[in-house]
Amino acid sequence: MAELVIHPEQITPEGAKALVSLCPFGAIREKDGGIDIGQECKMCGLCVRKGPKGAVTLQEDAPEKTDLSDWKGVAVFCEQQEGEIHSVSRELLGKARELAAVTGEPVYALLMGSGVMTGAELLSRCGADKVFVYDAPELETFRIGPYTNAFSDFVRKVKPSCVLVGATNMGRSLAPRTAARFLTGVTADCTKLEMRPDGNLVQIRPAFGGNIMAQIVTTRTRPQFCTVRSKVFPLPKAGESAGEIKKMTLSPEELFSAVQVLEAAKKPKETDISEAEVIVACGRGFKKKDDLALAQSLADALGGQIACTRPIAEAGWLPQNRQIGLSGRTVAPKLIITLGISGSVQFAAGMKGSEFIVAVDENENAPIFDVAHYGIVGDLYQVVPELLRRIREGNYGV
Amino acid sequence: MELIVCVKQVPGTTQVEMDPVTGTLKRDGVSSKMNPYDLFALEAALTLRERCGGHITALTMGPPQAKSILLEAVSMGADSAVLLSDRKLGGADVLATAYALSQAVKGRKWDILFCGKQTTDGDTAQVGAETAEFLGVPHVSNVTAIEDIAEDHVDVRVDLDTHVMVQRLPLPCVLCMDRDVNTPRLPSWKRRRELTEEPIEVLSVADLPDPDPKRYGLNGSPTKVERIFQPEKAAQRQMIYGSAEETAAALTALLAEKKFLQEV
Numbered sequence: 001m002a003e004l005v006i007h008p009e010q011i012t013p014e015g016a017k018a019l020v021s022l023c024p025f026g027a028i029r030e031k032d033g034g035i036d037i038g039q040e041c042k043m044c045g046l047c048v049r050k051g052p053k054g055a056v057t058l059q060e061d062a063p064e065k066t067d068l069s070d071w072k073g074v075a076v077f078c079e080q081q082e083g084e085i086h087s088v089s090r091e092l093l094g095k096a097r098e099l100a101a102v103t104g105e106p107v108y109a110l111l112m113g114s115g116v117m118t119g120a121e122l123l124s125r126c127g128a129d130k131v132f133v134y135d136a137p138e139l140e141t142f143r144i145g146p147y148t149n150a151f152s153d154f155v156r157k158v159k160p161s162c163v164l165v166g167a168t169n170m171g172r173s174l175a176p177r178t179a180a181r182f183l184t185g186v187t188a189d190c191t192k193l194e195m196r197p198d199g200n201l202v203q204i205r206p207a208f209g210g211n212i213m214a215q216i217v218t219t220r221t222r223p224q225f226c227t228v229r230s231k232v233f234p235l236p237k238a239g240e241s242a243g244e245i246k247k248m249t250l251s252p253e254e255l256f257s258a259v260q261v262l263e264a265a266k267k268p269k270e271t272d273i274s275e276a277e278v279i280v281a282c283g284r285g286f287k288k289k290d291d292l293a294l295a296q297s298l299a300d301a302l303g304g305q306i307a308c309t310r311p312i313a314e315a316g317w318l319p320q321n322r323q324i325g326l327s328g329r330t331v332a333p334k335l336i337i338t339l340g341i342s343g344s345v346q347f348a349a350g351m352k353g354s355e356f357i358v359a360v361d362e363n364e365n366a367p368i369f370d371v372a373h374y375g376i377v378g379d380l381y382q383v384v385p386e387l388l389r390r391i392r393e394g395n396y397g398v
Numbered sequence: 399m400e401l402i403v404c405v406k407q408v409p410g411t412t413q414v415e416m417d418p419v420t421g422t423l424k425r426d427g428v429s430s431k432m433n434p435y436d437l438f439a440l441e442a443a444l445t446l447r448e449r450c451g452g453h454i455t456a457l458t459m460g461p462p463q464a465k466s467i468l469l470e471a472v473s474m475g476a477d478s479a480v481l482l483s484d485r486k487l488g489g490a491d492v493l494a495t496a497y498a499l500s501q502a503v504k505g506r507k508w509d510i511l512f513c514g515k516q517t518t519d520g521d522t523a524q525v526g527a528e529t530a531e532f533l534g535v536p537h538v539s540n541v542t543a544i545e546d547i548a549e550d551h552v553d554v555r556v557d558l559d560t561h562v563m564v565q566r567l568p569l570p571c572v573l574c575m576d577r578d579v580n581t582p583r584l585p586s587w588k589r590r591r592e593l594t595e596e597p598i599e600v601l602s603v604a605d606l607p608d609p610d611p612k613r614y615g616l617n618g619s620p621t622k623v624e625r626i627f628q629p630e631k632a633a634q635r636q637m638i639y640g641s642a643e644e645t646a647a648a649l650t651a652l653l654a655e656k657k658f659l660q661e662v
Contacts, residue, residue, distance in 0.1 A: 260566040262565065389646075
């Protein structure tokens with residue numbers, strides 16, 4: 001148990017005032033010359049660390065000794081649809097290898113579905129030492145009950161220390177549900193993962209729309225669940241050496257679900273900017289819809305796709321599936337050229353992973369230049385036509 | 399039909415900054431609002447009530463100030479509201495939050511619990527699924543439409559990235575609504591004015607079926623935030639100034655060097 005204890009004898013009237021202004025949540029109020037802590041308290045502990053010495057202390061019981069030594073290895077939940085393994089799962093297997101190398105523990109892949117043995121074989125060559133497969137007709141389509149039961153069965157029997165899950169719609173539903181069953185933590189949308197030698201996984205994720213990064217650990221419970229979006233980590237190539245494939249079974253009760261799938265259909269294939277290798281992104285620097293043709297020409301010249309910021313999508317100038325950012329797609333092309341984009345953190349969060357970022361904007365102080373590798377301060381209406389002319393003429397003059 | 403909608407009070411803006419001295423978030427002013435994603439959940443519940451009748455309860459966990467968003471929910475059409483507020487709930491992560499919400503729901507009569515997709519401050523999109531686990535009922539995330547409703551089941555359309563599915567769930571169940579699936583109505587100021595007494599039931603941890611403080615707030619949270627920091631800026635960047643000709647020439651040369659331009 002952790003509890004904040006106020007020590008009135010340590011608090012001067014000035015100290016009380018200091019504490020009131022220190023609390024970022026407005027939870028500390030002056031009361032009878034001392035202070036009182038209200039329900040706004042988020043237990044951030046700032047009053048303990050930065051307040052007058054001894055005024056507020058954090059009283060903690062000695063941490064319960066939980067033996068975590070049984071939990072070993074880094075597991076990846078591998079998502080499949082109609083037998084096809086999601087690329088994010090392979091990306092995570094690559095990351096899992098790196099993490100597991102720190103502690104010298106094995107990498108596990110977890111696969112569930114119906115008729116998925118081909119996928120299992122692929123996974124065994126993508127970095128997994130062992131692939132655990134739950135193959136049953138009841139697991140053909142994603143239903144939360146049987147999938148959580150299979151996941152939990154795996155966790156109980158294999159006892160992985162960490163479990164990485166792709167932050168897809170399925171992963172974001174399944175990971176927390178399974179984590180809750182084991183009363184353990186799950187950290188969503190991690191952008192950076194690091195293994196400590198003691199086996200604690202350092203998980204870094206954005207909060208407040210990417211304005212703040214939080215570093216999170218799950219030290220008292222296992223497994224340490226986290227989800228990671230697609231394209232955050234590189235896709236490793238499938239190798240030759242194959243890990244072991246182990247078939248797992250569930251009882252009929254565990255496979256049963258009262259949920260029925262009435263319909264399941266593949267979505268029509270859309271142009272997916274998240275797959276593009278070159279992207280030309282348009283922002284509010286464009287004055288009217290017709291001018292986007294300029295960006296389209298540049299994209300064509302570079303063999304890329306055009307994309308946009310939220311305001312452009314909201315104005316209906318480009319469809320929403322071309323919007324980059326936290327409320328749109330996350331992209332990580334080899335090259336992205338942003339035109340007339342000031343670079344809100346929400347936008348930047350959706351493209352920061354790009355290999356080479358070129359920004360063109362009139363405002364020298366635009367935040368986009370903080371994430372860009374190459375910044376051109378200028379008017380896109382002048383720079384882009386000039387750029388197109390040179391590319392068309394093959395005038396690359398170095 | 400007994401419907402419960404989870405809502406959360408979030409900062410009015412995500413443009414938060416860090417205090418360089420204390421290393422915590424600056425939360426200047428008291429600007430706060432209802433989590434915009436929750437509006438879609440509330441609208442879904444209101445629409446469903448128009449179809450099959452029933453009663454809507456808005457539920458939140460937060461400080462006493464969170465009453466304002468409950469009143470907003472009631473002004474939009476919710477029938478009643480529950481505020482779960484206690485110092486013991488402070489510092490809760492996903493697990494502790496979901497457990498607290500599930501405890502506030504347990505013991506009530508309910509058919510569908512609605513959640514928004516995620517919040518704008520935490521952005522985790524996980525509380526709905528964990529709450530469902532604690533309640534021992536099925537849940538679906540990314541619900542884009544409620545297709546049909548009957549005494550004992552609900553049919554919902556689900557977005558699974560590459561696939562869409564229609565699932566029939568037995569009641570009770572938890573539905574996490576996707577964003578932009580409806581147009582949330584505005585609060586009725588007439589309704590707001592007519593509210594004579596606050597229709598808000600306030601609960602503390604002691605009122606919950608499981609009042610063990612170890613399950614809530616910081617104590618019930620397996621994850622620990624070690625530090626928060628501002629995102630780093632690009633390490634090496636090159637800025638080019640000059641006329642359109644000069645800058646375009648420099649960029650073309652660079653793109654050619656990096657093999658983005660192939661000789662035709």
